Amino acid sequence: MTSSATAPLLRRLNAERALAVLREVGTIRLAELADASGLSRPTVDAVIEDLRRIGLIAETEDAPAGRRGRPARLVRLRAERGYVVGIDIGVHKCVVSVADLRGAVLATEVRQLGQELDRKARLDGVRRTVRAALKPAGVERSAVLAVCTATPGVVDPRTGVVLACDVLPDWKGLNLRTELGRSFGAPVLADNDANLAVVGERWRGVAAASQDVIYVLAGERLGAGIVSGGQVFRGHDGGAGEMAFLSLLEHTPGAEGIGALASHVGKEVVARLREHDAVRPGGAEGLTGDAALLMAAARDGDEEAQQVLEQILARIARAVGTLALLLNPELIVIGGGVAAAGEQIAEPIRRRLPQMTSLPPRLEVSSLGDRAVTVGALRTALDVVESSLLDNLNG
Amino acid sequence: MTSSATAPLLRRLNAERALAVLREVGTIRLAELADASGLSRPTVDAVIEDLRRIGLIAETEDAPAGRRGRPARLVRLRAERGYVVGIDIGVHKCVVSVADLRGAVLATEVRQLGQELDRKARLDGVRRTVRAALKPAGVERSAVLAVCTATPGVVDPRTGVVLACDVLPDWKGLNLRTELGRSFGAPVLADNDANLAVVGERWRGVAAASQDVIYVLAGERLGAGIVSGGQVFRGHDGGAGEMAFLSLLEHTPGAEGIGALASHVGKEVVARLREHDAVRPGGAEGLTGDAALLMAAARDGDEEAQQVLEQILARIARAVGTLALLLNPELIVIGGGVAAAGEQIAEPIRRRLPQMTSLPPRLEVSSLGDRAVTVGALRTALDVVESSLLDNLNG
Structure with missing residues (x-):
């Protein structure tokens, strides 16, 4: 035949x-x-x-x-047939990874971005990070076959337009596809960071075998990437996975992320820590300020800090319990800044799940840490490249 | 050809x-x-x-x-080629509809069931209701080609086994497929009531054009049926749509449904109404006791009752807002017992949505009322019949 x-x-x-x-x-x-x-x-x-x-x-x-x-x-x-770029644009930093067609990561570059940067300055920072990643990878821009970028907020994946973004106010209305497309001769995709993180965890992380999984991005912000039957659940406008319900139901507007919770619930303890203690080394990666201070102090045995952390984790547990009740996943992956703390944060949440739902899911800490987002972006870009190459099969 | x-x-x-x-x-x-x-x-x-x-x-x-x-x-x-039966087993009543192959409803029978009935007595009540519905429809049991039954709780749709059911404690472990299958020579399917209601609303209700829709069953209990991309979202064990998060996050265990909320939030007002007023006529259909009393009094101008109702609706609105934030549907349908109150309950919820989410969905009251569940059950049974008949096409 x-x-x-x-x-x-x-x-x-x-x-x-x-x-x-x-x-x-x-x-x-x-x-x-x-x-x-x-x-x-x-x-x-x-x-x-x-x-x-x-x-x-x-x-x-x-x-x-x-x-x-x-x-x-x-x-x-022929992994060297072409390359893909995965970009994670955050509030505080930008991470860019370059991979070949087998998905082997050739280089990763992390650059700090100031929270105060306006749209243009932030995009300039992203472009600089991309250049800095391509160079050690030895990859020419012309050899890049697809790019996928992650951002906080709601992205319409069909157009690449940011529809809403609380943490980067002037980001709303930005067309990431056309804006970054100018820098490449290749298609640029854009999606919400938690949506890409769950793709990353299913590809190379702890969710490899799971068809019904939720990734909770728990860092300065709180967000969720939902996969049902192996497909990302995006909602009607791409807005699914928004976790602001926590402050909606507990009457603490804006206090969703670990950082905001630390400042809110642990106000006095944080003030004391700031006054008396130097910032301790070894704080949870990806967390800044109050949250990192609090978690490090708790680990070092500060009882007040431990109590505040316990309160924060009880709240995160209620958020996770809400996801478990409403969506009945088989697995919830805790990722984002707190993932570095591992079982320090996973165990208190896992312990509470059976009290909240009769069908408690497994709960795991991300094994990819703050790389889950770029890994998911690389996978998404690879899908586009393969699909487009295979379109030529019957040509 | x-x-x-x-x-x-x-x-x-x-x-x-x-x-x-x-x-x-x-x-x-x-x-x-x-x-x-x-x-x-x-x-x-x-x-x-x-x-x-x-x-x-x-x-x-x-x-x-x-x-x-x-x-x-x-x-x-040839609509008379065969018939389907849709069953809604509730805590207080059982509704059975019989339809032909065009989905025309030939008869509907409603029977009250005592809340205290045990498993066997409840199933006997269901069988009696089925007999009472088949008779006026003029349909022989042997002409029934498929049956679909709705129940509260979590049902594994593959097996028909009730995995969890808070409101009917001895229902857990019941295999509805085999139990009711004995009464018919036709396949019997089983699913959660809110899951079937959203199917009904998409077939013949207000959700006909919607691919991303959530049906909120707001009656004595609170539950949700979620449709994403035209498919019912069931979760890993069939447990998606559980709304107990409301009491989880607001620290009022068990107070999810309108009835429980009325008794909880409106305790004193309800006591006064019970003492001084006869039960008013025209209460919301499908609601019993405290909730019906409260809603009727509010409609008749009782200010205290209006205030309590406003509080209850604010809570329901936060639950609806949580669904909107997390799942980003294009439409939320309010159904169940409160649907009979129409805009009296829809307007206060609709008004709050834009404060809770930047992508507020449309909000509509069910046009099928307490028939949404059996309509969805009929549609599901018809799908099975058509699919099985079409399997013979190439035989």
């Missing part, structure tokens, strides 16, 4: 299946590829021919000593 | 498309069916032949006076 005899859709599905294997291995024999993909050997031959035509396959011959007969054909995914 | 030349999947999709038209009209000419379905005339001929083979089509000839040539072929869906 030649590849041209296979219906276009099936041909594409076969190629996707082979690619999924090729991404995970280095060099592989065709017979092994057939085994690993579940495709027949003739189908594998056809698929490899298809993938070679679109530049995705490099081939060598195996000539093992002492074996007879024809040498086995060895193939690998 | 003969029908046998069409690929099985396409053939089925064509049949589904024609059925969607035939369900909505009475008798129709084939040319009109082609127009309305967007199918070509030869395809319509093939589809009609397919549907006739599985007993779904009756045909007559049109012989209009004064026209020449061949009489036009007229077809109609």
Whole structure:
């Protein structure tokens, strides 16, 4: 059977299946590829021919000593065929990662951004971070095949326009796709940071096996990325996952994130810590100011700080309990700034879940930490590249 | 082109498309069916032949006076080919509707059930209500092709087992599919009542055009049915839509439904009303006791009752706001017992939404009232019947 005899859709599905294997291995024999993909050997031959035509396959011959007969054909995914860029634009910093087509991260660059930066200055900072990441990766801008950028707030993923963004007020109305598109000759996608983080956790984090999972981005802000049946749940305008209900129901406007909660609930303790203590080293990564101070003091045995932290965690637990009750996921992943504190924050939340819901989900701390967002952005960009390359299969 | 030349999947999709038209009209000419379905005339001929083979089509000839040539072929869906039963098992009552294959409701029977009934007595009450509904419909049990039943609590829709049910404690572990299956020679499905209500509202209620909609069942209990992208969002174990977070976040255990809220928030006012006033007529349908008393008094101008109702509605509004923030639907439908009060309850909630979310959804009162659940159950049973009949197309 030649590849041209296979219906276009099936041909594409076969190629996707082979690619999924090729991404995970280095060099592989065709017979092994057939085994690993579940495709027949003739189908594998056809698929490899298809993938070679679109530049995705490099081939060598195996000539093992002492074996007879024809040498086995060895193939690998040409990861250097092109590159993708994942960007995480935050309030305090910008993280940019560059990866090849196998998703291997070649370089990551983190730059601090001032909270006070206006739209133009922030975008300039993002562009500088991108340049700084491409250089050590040895990747030319022209070799970038797709870019995906994360931002706080509500993004319309169809257009790339920021529809709402409380923490970056002048961000509203910004078209990230066209704005950053000028810097690349490649498609630029944009999505909410928590939505991309849950994609990252499902790809390379603790949520790999989960179809119904919620990622709680718990840092200075609180946000959620919801996956149901393996698909990101975006809502009608892309606004799903907004966690401001916590302050809505507990009458503490604006106090959603750990930082705001620390300042609000732990006002006096924080004041004392500021006065008497130097900022301790080893605070939770990604958290600044009051929250980092409080968590470090709690870990060092300050009883008042521990009490305040317990109160904060009880609130976060009620937010997590609300998600569990309303959406019944199998897994909730705690990520963002607090993830660095690991079980210090996970255990008190996990302990409370069975009191709040009769179907308590598993609760895990993110294994990707503050990289979950860029990892999800890279995966999303890779999806676009693969999809667009495979569009050429039947051309 | 003969029908046998069409690929099985396409053939089925064509049949589904024609059925969607035939369900909505009475008798129709084939040319009109082609127009309305967007199918070509030869395809319509093939589809009609397919549907006739599985007993779904009756045909007559049109012989209009004064026209020449061949009489036009007229077809109609044989709605009498079989029947479906929709059951809503509640805490206080059971509603059963019987419909034909066009979904025309032939009879509806409502029977009161005591809150104290045990599992067996409640199931006996359900069976009696089914018998009482089949009789006036003139439908033999053997002509029933599928049954769908609604229940409070969490139901695993794959098995029909009640996984959790706060309001009917001995309901947990009940397999509704096998238990009611004995009474019918047809498949019996089971789902949560709010999940079926949102299906009903999308079929014949105010949510017809909405892909992202939440139905809030606000009666003695509070529950939600969530539809995202046209699909019911069930969660990992079928438990999505649980609204107990309200009492979780506001520290009032068990006070979710209007009834419980009325007793809790309006304790003193309710006591006075009970003492001094007879129960007024015209209370909100489907609400019993304190809630009905309070709503009737508020409508009659009792200021204290109005204030309590305002407090209760503010709480319901915060629950609705939480759903809007977290899930970003385009429409929220208020149903259940309070729906009978219409704008008396919708307006105060609608007014608060823009203060709670930057993307406020539309808010409508159910137009199906307490029938939304059985309408959704009928639609679900019809889906099963059609799907099973169409499975025979290529047989």
